[in-house]
Amino acid sequence: MPAATQDPLRKVDDVAGFADVPRAEKERLVAEVFADPRFADYLYGCYECGICVAVCPSARFYDFSPRRIAQAAGRRDVDLLYQQMQEDIWECSQCFSCLRCPRGNNPGGVITIMREVAVNNGMSSAREALEGYSRIIYKIMSTGTQVSPDMLQPDAFPDWGPEVQDVSENLALWRRALPPETHHTTSTGWSVAERTLIELYLIWLETGALDMIRQVDEGLHMILEEVMEDRLEEEGIER
Amino acid sequence: MTTTPVELVLAKKERFDRTPDRRSEDFHEELFELERAGELLVQRVPDDFVTVSTKYGVPKKIPRAHLWHHKSCGQCGHIPGYSTSIFWIMRKLGHDYHDPSDQTSCTAWNYYASATSNQAAQAAVALRNFAAAYETGYFPLIHCGTSYGHYKEVRAEILRHPELRTQVRKVLEKLGKPMVLPEEIVHYSEYLYALRDEIAAQQVRDFTGIGVTVHPACHYYKLVEGDAIFDPDVYQGQRTAVVTGLATRLGAEVRNYSTWFDCCGFGFRHILVQRDFTRSFATMRKIEVMKEEANPDVVLTHDTGCVTTLDKSQFAAQAHGKNVGVPVMSEAQFAALAMGAHPYKVCQLHWHSANYRPLLEKMGIDWRAAWAEFEESVAKLARNEQEFVTWEDVGV
Numbered sequence: 001m002p003a004a005t006q007d008p009l010r011k012v013d014d015v016a017g018f019a020d021v022p023r024a025e026k027e028r029l030v031a032e033v034f035a036d037p038r039f040a041d042y043l044y045g046c047y048e049c050g051i052c053v054a055v056c057p058s059a060r061f062y063d064f065s066p067r068r069i070a071q072a073a074g075r076r077d078v079d080l081l082y083q084q085m086q087e088d089i090w091e092c093s094q095c096f097s098c099l100r101c102p103r104g105n106n107p108g109g110v111i112t113i114m115r116e117v118a119v120n121n122g123m124s125s126a127r128e129a130l131e132g133y134s135r136i137i138y139k140i141m142s143t144g145t146q147v148s149p150d151m152l153q154p155d156a157f158p159d160w161g162p163e164v165q166d167v168s169e170n171l172a173l174w175r176r177a178l179p180p181e182t183h184h185t186t187s188t189g190w191s192v193a194e195r196t197l198i199e200l201y202l203i204w205l206e207t208g209a210l211d212m213i214r215q216v217d218e219g220l221h222m223i224l225e226e227v228m229e230d231r232l233e234e235e236g237i238e239r
Numbered sequence: 240m241t242t243t244p245v246e247l248v249l250a251k252k253e254r255f256d257r258t259p260d261r262r263s264e265d266f267h268e269e270l271f272e273l274e275r276a277g278e279l280l281v282q283r284v285p286d287d288f289v290t291v292s293t294k295y296g297v298p299k300k301i302p303r304a305h306l307w308h309h310k311s312c313g314q315c316g317h318i319p320g321y322s323t324s325i326f327w328i329m330r331k332l333g334h335d336y337h338d339p340s341d342q343t344s345c346t347a348w349n350y351y352a353s354a355t356s357n358q359a360a361q362a363a364v365a366l367r368n369f370a371a372a373y374e375t376g377y378f379p380l381i382h383c384g385t386s387y388g389h390y391k392e393v394r395a396e397i398l399r400h401p402e403l404r405t406q407v408r409k410v411l412e413k414l415g416k417p418m419v420l421p422e423e424i425v426h427y428s429e430y431l432y433a434l435r436d437e438i439a440a441q442q443v444r445d446f447t448g449i450g451v452t453v454h455p456a457c458h459y460y461k462l463v464e465g466d467a468i469f470d471p472d473v474y475q476g477q478r479t480a481v482v483t484g485l486a487t488r489l490g491a492e493v494r495n496y497s498t499w500f501d502c503c504g505f506g507f508r509h510i511l512v513q514r515d516f517t518r519s520f521a522t523m524r525k526i527e528v529m530k531e532e533a534n535p536d537v538v539l540t541h542d543t544g545c546v547t548t549l550d551k552s553q554f555a556a557q558a559h560g561k562n563v564g565v566p567v568m569s570e571a572q573f574a575a576l577a578m579g580a581h582p583y584k585v586c587q588l589h590w591h592s593a594n595y596r597p598l599l600e601k602m603g604i605d606w607r608a609a610w611a612e613f614e615e616s617v618a619k620l621a622r623n624e625q626e627f628v629t630w631e632d633v634g635v
Contacts, residue, residue, distance in 0.1 A: 037400050038358065057502040057520050093509065094351035095457040095502040096388070099464070115354030130353055132512050137355055144343035145312040152317060159514060161554035161592040176620045177584070177613070177628045178319050180326050182310070182338050184627060189315035193340040199367055199414045200343050206410045209360035216355065 018086040018124050026082040032117045042109040046070045052098035052107050064091040066098045066107035073110050089114045090129035122215035134220045142227050144200050145189035201228040265297045269398045279418040282373045289433040294469045300423055301433035304334035307372035311383030312344040313543035320587025324575035325427050327585050330635035331578055337377040347389035352507035363410045365393040370416035379421055384542030387426040388458030391466055428481040428541035429468055435488040443579040444602050449491040452535040453482045456542030457502050482541050482570045489577045494533035498524050505544035521552035526563045536598050538567045553593045566595035583613035584633050
């Protein structure tokens with residue numbers, strides 16, 4: 001195999017925003033991708049027809065191609081897959097338009113797995129991609145709903161028009177003006193029962209999802225762990 | 240009789256003829272097999288249902304009533320007229336439902352955005368919600384397109400991977416919940432499509448001449464495509480029939496445009512932390528193309544992310560003098576308006592960004608008077624004469 005810098009399929013090394021790692025480390029990371037139980041369902045081999053690129057929204061605005069991902073995964077190109085995990089995968093829109101693949105491949109699904117491996121291993125691309133995203137993770141994991149009415153703040157969404165300010169200024173009253181009884185909340189999308197939240201916390205703890213946060217944001221992990229364990233302790237639930 | 244080549248092709252397409260290798264398997268058999276083996280329970284569709292056809296011709300049962308509303312965090316949080324309209328329509332039709340607080344988000348928006356979760360956690364969240372529905376006896380109706388798509392993925396994984404079933408079963412046992420999958424995973428837009436005649440029977444506003452463009456949600460019909468509804472009478476069976484089938488039934492004029500199959504540009508993480516991409520795609524590939532080719536009065540879609548993206552992306556583009564400026568709403572809000580719903584008290588259009596007022600005027604709605612009514616109801620809340628606006632206040 002040619003040296004990485006001679007490989008015409010790779011982006012130019014000197015624009016790479018990440019440090020190189022030993023080949024064995026790349027192999028270990030890529031092996032985690034292949035070991036995911038979903039991988040075999042997501043990749044059958046690529047015709048190189050390019051339909052996935054034609055339908056891909058991210059390919060129109062980024063130096064990004066689902067075909068390159070499928071091809072690299074198909075031929076087990078460890079160097080290229082590592083580079084893609086550092087540079088490409090966070091550009092994907094996860095719309096799954098690429099499922100139009102005539103071969104039945106799911107490049108978007110392969111990317112989901114690659115992202116999970118990037119998070120699990122605290123790769124720099126994951127940390128960078130999730131900068132500024134902590135409050136969303138906190139919201140979904142601690143409250144059970146992802147976006148809340150009180151997130152609609154004009155300084156967070158200045159490009160969404162003046163209606164954001166109207167909503168923000170009138171929030172409490174406008175939420176009371178909603179007929180569905182579950183909708184009167186401002187800090188969650190709807191009213192989530194206490195017992196339901198505890199069950200959700202148990203899911204995050206039992207499946208290792210909470211542990212994943214530690215790899216990309218230690219501070220957030222600490223806060224979430226405390227919130228969940230305190231709540232479980234109050235309920236007398238031992239793990 | 241002469242037949243043109245185009246007619247020949249169309250005649251074939253109307254029969255849903257697809258090559259066998261592109262046909263997805265019917266999951267029902269596998270599902271019931273696992274139930275027989277004692278691995279899981281299957282929650283049956285209630286007896287009162289409508290049968291529709293899916294992409295490869297597999298029949299799908301859509302329950303008419305007794306529904307457990309699996310709400311969407313984006314709808315309830317930022318587009319509350321969306322979920323309110325779904326509930327309002329059900330009440331108007333006289334069908335009972337349950338709006339649970341024992342429900343979490345599917346958490347898939349976060350998963351597709353940040354990957355800070357895993358296969359087992361996502362499956363456990365889905366099955367916890369399904370178990371919660373089963374315990375009430377009501378059948379789940381999924382409001383969000385991404386929840387719907389993700390739950391179909393989870394179902395496929397649960398059916399295919401015994402080790403995942405074991406893992407999820409262990410978690411559910413800790414929660415004291417049964418392992419249940421519903422017989423069908425039903426999206427609210429399928430419900431509205433299946434009941435379009437009932438809805439049209441209660442139409443009080445004339446939508447003749449209202450120009451509509453439809454944006455179909457990727458996670459509805461691209462992700463586990465076999466569940467999506469297709470109808471030979473809508474786009475000759477070549478595109479999903481939901482939204483378009485309802486809008487047409489309500490008398491609106493659905494107009495075609497060349498980027499119909501394109502995503503909206505939501506991107507999950509992009510809409511929150513990289514909106515330059517979302518805005519560019521939504522305006523350049525969707526709204527501007529619609530305006531140029533179809534000049535609609537309204538864009539209708541059937542998912543949380545799509546309404547948000549297509550609506551909110553227009554403000555900045557308008558400031559740059561782009562050819563945008565068309566209201567965006569769900570077909571649930573559109574149908575509710577057709578049935579006489581209040582544009583603010585029910586459809587909550589003041590949470591939307593693109594200018595919807597010319598559309599309301601075309602529908603024969605005096606939006607100034609309607610806004611004054613809404614303000615009066617809010618003033619009552621402010622004076623603490625009333626704690627909340629109730630269903631009774633909005634006529635259902």
